[in-house]
Every structure is written in C-alpha cells, then in structure tokens.
Amino acid sequence: MTAIETFIARIQPLVGNRISTNATVRQHHAHGEGWQSPDPAAQPDVVVFARTTEEVAAIVSACHDLYLPVIPFGGGTSLEGQLTATKGGVSLDLSQMNAIPEIRPQDLSCRVQAGVTRQQLNGLLRSDGLFFAVDPGGEATLGGMCATRASGTGAVRYGTMRENVLGLTAVMADGKIIQTGGNVRKSATGYDLTGLLIGSEGTLGIITEIQARLHPLPETILGATCQFSTLADAVDTATSIIQAGLPIGRLELLDDVQMDACIRYSSLEGYRPLPTLFFELHASPASVTEQADLLREITEYHNGLSFRASASPEERTRLWKARHDAFWACMAYRQGHKGMTTDAVVPISAMTDMITLAKQDIEESGLVAPIVGHVGDGNFHTVILIPPEPDGWARAQALDHKIIQRALDLGGSISGEHGIGIAKQMFMHNQHGNDAIMVMHAIKRALDPRNILNPGMLLPAAVSP
Ligand SMILES: Cc1cc2nc3c(=O)[nH]c(=O)nc-3n(C[C@H](O)[C@H](O)[C@H](O)COP(=O)(O)OP(=O)(O)OC[C@H]3O[C@@H](n4cnc5c(N)ncnc54)[C@H](O)[C@@H]3O)c2cc1C
Numbered sequence: 001m002t003a004i005e006t007f008i009a010r011i012q013p014l015v016g017n018r019i020s021t022n023a024t025v026r027q028h029h030a031h032g033e034g035w036q037s038p039d040p041a042a043q044p045d046v047v048v049f050a051r052t053t054e055e056v057a058a059i060v061s062a063c064h065d066l067y068l069p070v071i072p073f074g075g076g077t078s079l080e081g082q083l084t085a086t087k088g089g090v091s092l093d094l095s096q097m098n099a100i101p102e103i104r105p106q107d108l109s110c111r112v113q114a115g116v117t118r119q120q121l122n123g124l125l126r127s128d129g130l131f132f133a134v135d136p137g138g139e140a141t142l143g144g145m146c147a148t149r150a151s152g153t154g155a156v157r158y159g160t161m162r163e164n165v166l167g168l169t170a171v172m173a174d175g176k177i178i179q180t181g182g183n184v185r186k187s188a189t190g191y192d193l194t195g196l197l198i199g200s201e202g203t204l205g206i207i208t209e210i211q212a213r214l215h216p217l218p219e220t221i222l223g224a225t226c227q228f229s230t231l232a233d234a235v236d237t238a239t240s241i242i243q244a245g246l247p248i249g250r251l252e253l254l255d256d257v258q259m260d261a262c263i264r265y266s267s268l269e270g271y272r273p274l275p276t277l278f279f280e281l282h283a284s285p286a287s288v289t290e291q292a293d294l295l296r297e298i299t300e301y302h303n304g305l306s307f308r309a310s311a312s313p314e315e316r317t318r319l320w321k322a323r324h325d326a327f328w329a330c331m332a333y334r335q336g337h338k339g340m341t342t343d344a345v346v347p348i349s350a351m352t353d354m355i356t357l358a359k360q361d362i363e364e365s366g367l368v369a370p371i372v373g374h375v376g377d378g379n380f381h382t383v384i385l386i387p388p389e390p391d392g393w394a395r396a397q398a399l400d401h402k403i404i405q406r407a408l409d410l411g412g413s414i415s416g417e418h419g420i421g422i423a424k425q426m427f428m429h430n431q432h433g434n435d436a437i438m439v440m441h442a443i444k445r446a447l448d449p450r451n452i453l454n455p456g457m458l459l460p461a462a463v464s465p
Helices: 003-015 023-028 053-066 118-128 142-148 193-197 231-243 256-266 285-301 313-324 326-333 348-365 392-409 425-432 434-447
Strands: 046-049 070-073 090-093 102-104 109-113 165-171 177-181 206-213 220-227 248-254 276-283 306-310 338-341 371-374 379-386
Touching: 003 046, 003 053, 023 046, 053 070, 053 090, 053 165, 053 177, 053 206, 070 142, 070 206, 102 118, 109 118, 118 142, 142 206, 165 193, 177 193, 220 285, 220 313, 231 248, 231 276, 231 285, 231 348, 248 256, 248 313, 256 313, 256 326, 256 371, 276 285, 276 313, 285 306, 313 326, 326 338, 326 379, 338 392, 348 371, 348 379, 348 392, 379 392, 392 425, 425 434
Parallel strands: 046 090, 070 090
Antiparallel strands: 102 109, 109 206, 165 177, 165 206, 220 276, 220 306, 248 276, 248 371, 338 379, 371 379
C-alpha cells in the first residue's frame, strides 16, 4: 500500500464520505485565486473535509505518522499560491467547520470554528449590535484570514487579524491540540503563540477555532467619495487625513483605470474614470458631521473635484460593494487576461512617491494594471492584467518585481495582507535578511521537524553562513 492508500484506509472510517480523490475536487483544492503554479502536477492526492478539532487532530496525526504533507484549505481565496501542493499529499478542507459556539456580547468577543466566513459571522452578530471588522474581499474563512494575517478596508480604524484575534485552538504537526491566548484583551504570559500562528500560512499549525475580538456597530455611518484630476492629489489627501489624526472608518483609493473598470462592472453612474477616494466615517451623529466638515476641507485643499457624502445605507452599500468587487471588475476589464496582484506597503510619508512611481512603471510597461488600495495603511494593490501572449507572464512579473523593489527601496514591505505563499518568496531575503530567515527556519524545524505542514510555502531556502 502507498502512504496515501494507508492514510485513506485509516481516516475513511472517521469521516465517511467526506474524503475524495476525485480529479475535479483535487484540482479545485490545488489553487486559490490569482497566482497559480505553472506545474499542473502540484495537486493534493486526496482531499478530506473535517468538522471538528478532534477530526483535524486525527488527520494530522496520520499525516505525521506517514510523513505526508498536509495543506489546510479555508475558502480558497488566497492570492499568492499558498494552496499549491508542492509535494502532493492531503488537502485538509476546513470549510465545513462553520459553527459559532459562543458569542459574548459583554466581552465584545466570540469563539468560532475556523471555517466560518466574516459574512456569516456578521449576519449573526447584527442583532447584538456588534460586528467583526476584518473584511478581505472574497468569501474567506476566519481560519484562512488568520493564516494569511489578512486585513481589508476596515484595518485603518480597527486593525488587521493580528489585532482582532484574542486566542486560537490549533493542531500542531504531531496532532497535539493547543490553546493560545484567551478571552482577555491583554496577556503577558510568555511567547506569543497566537501571533506566531497568525500569518504562518498553514506551515506551523492548523487553526481550528478562533477567539475573535468584536466591535460595537457604529451609531452613525457616513459614506463619502471625492474624485481628483491627478493621482498625486488623491494620495496627498489620504496622507493628510491620516496625519491629521482623523479617525476615519475606511479610506480607499481607486486610480483612473480601476474606476473605469468599476464603473463598467458595477454600473457606478455619476462617476468619471478619475482617481477617486472612498471614505467612511463611523461615530456619533454630532462627531460624524464635524469629521465630514474636516474631510471636505482636506479634499478641497488638495484640489478635490467633487466631494459627495451620503448617510443612505443603500448608497453606501452600492459604493462599497463596487469597491469589494474591484478585483472582479479588473478580471472583466480585459477578455482572456489573468490577474497578478502586488500588495506593497510603504510608510505613510512615502505613499505619494510610491504610487506615482508605480503608475509610471505601469505606463512604461505597456500593460494594463489598475491600482486599488487601502491607502490609509500605506498599502495598495496593482492588479496586473496578464496578456494571453507567450511573453505575457514574464512581462507582468517584471512589472510586479519592479513595484515590489520600489516599495523595499522606500523602506516598505513586500506584502501588507496577502502573505508570501510561493509568489513572493524570492523577496524574503531582501525584506528580512538571511539571519532572520534562519530564525524562521529554526522555528519551522522545531514545530514541524518532518516538514509536513504546507511544505514549500512562505520560507525561501536559507543561505548558510
Ligand atoms: C476578490 C478578492 C479580494 C481580496 N481582498 C483582500 C483584502 O482586502 N485583504 C486581504 O487581506 N486579502 C484579500 N484577499 C485575499 C484572501 O481573501 C485572503 O488571503 C484570505 O485571508 C484567505 O482566506 P481563505 O479562507 O480563502 O484561505 P485559503 O485561500 O483557503 O488559504 C490561505 C492560506 O491559509 C492556510 N489556511 C487556511 N485555513 C487555515 C487554517 N484553518 N489553519 C491554518 N492555515 C490555514 C492555507 O494553507 C493557505 O496557506 C482577496 C481575495 C480575493 C479573491
């Protein structure tokens, strides 16, 4: 019997028909969105759907005994090749772990299984006047969001997954179940294992439950937009808003090309294909009015063409749905093109230089690459549309690398929220230096000596001294 056959014989009695070697199921689990391995063979050999922490522990324990790779799978929306089964093995799908065992309104926290999506969670929390603030665009799971240290449009006000997770239940590489953190706002009790697992992309442990931090729904929400004739004016406005300390709820930039794509895809009537900022203010009615006045003043100072504000929930939903659909608008913008996303972050003070230079790079490349970004955090994406020509991939990659290098040169980071996966590994040395990479390898070896947890992901080879 092969190791895979032994694994199936051991696990099937536990999970029944929640195990599959079907080619379509395996192919679906071999990739996320965006970056895809050029190697079509990089697929899992088998897919298992778990429902409890104990099932996950039994599956990982079997993989440990058999030296089989195990790749956790949440919503499959990651963008950097994180689900590529570089060595085959077992795809462990956690999307059926979608129970919400505990909501604690008085503690502003809840405990959810790893397969819960933020949409599902927020639907349930609304009646308690609460919400979970991290909002990546896709139907991501909270387990996947922890594993990629995700954020989104709310991070400028409420933080990323790092700030919104209080504790975790995780299954380690040998099948042991551990709890990290807890239901408290702060803790000074040794190494921060919650922080270590967040952003580890399935390479250090499998997250099965999350103790999440919640926020009260804002008393008043005001949506606003402003269009600009130049990209620099739009970015300068965003920088001034952050530097003025305005407690903005959301602050997003769409350049002229991204606006054109969104106008077409989401029928945004009344907007022109110009650089545009989307804002949201969250406060009491009196504070919202005061903040909106300041916001308008800042946009006017930076030559804003048309500041519009609306408290109408329908109008807000329409605008933010268009923003959340920006990636799909890009995919629909040019027939037959695929997308490659950059995810650079720079210090707030370097944002105008960064985005202006990136725009120049895009123009020089001759490619179409809309810019969209969480500019309140200094984070932006270019969705490089890969032309369906033989040199399309290489041209897109050259542009991607140029923009990443610019971010590094400006003291920035190669990823703000999408993670490293396979696609960004080659920049890890430039980002961290070899000594820090060696420390990361030491952690990986200590926690996963058989290298079964998502092997080949996140860490580039260390260069021996
Ligand atoms: C349209 C669109 C918009 C997006 N917008 C944003 C955005 O604004 N901000 C942002 O941060 N991201 C964004 N993303 C990227 C993506 O949604 C995030 O990376 C998300 O966190 C991935 O979650 P997932 O459940 O889909 O994880 P998957 O894609 O299934 O997995 C991602 C990684 O996490 C690991 N993993 C999954 N579940 C677990 C678990 N339970 N335990 C341990 N490891 C696990 C996997 O092995 C893999 O390495 C966007 C993607 C799309 C398609």
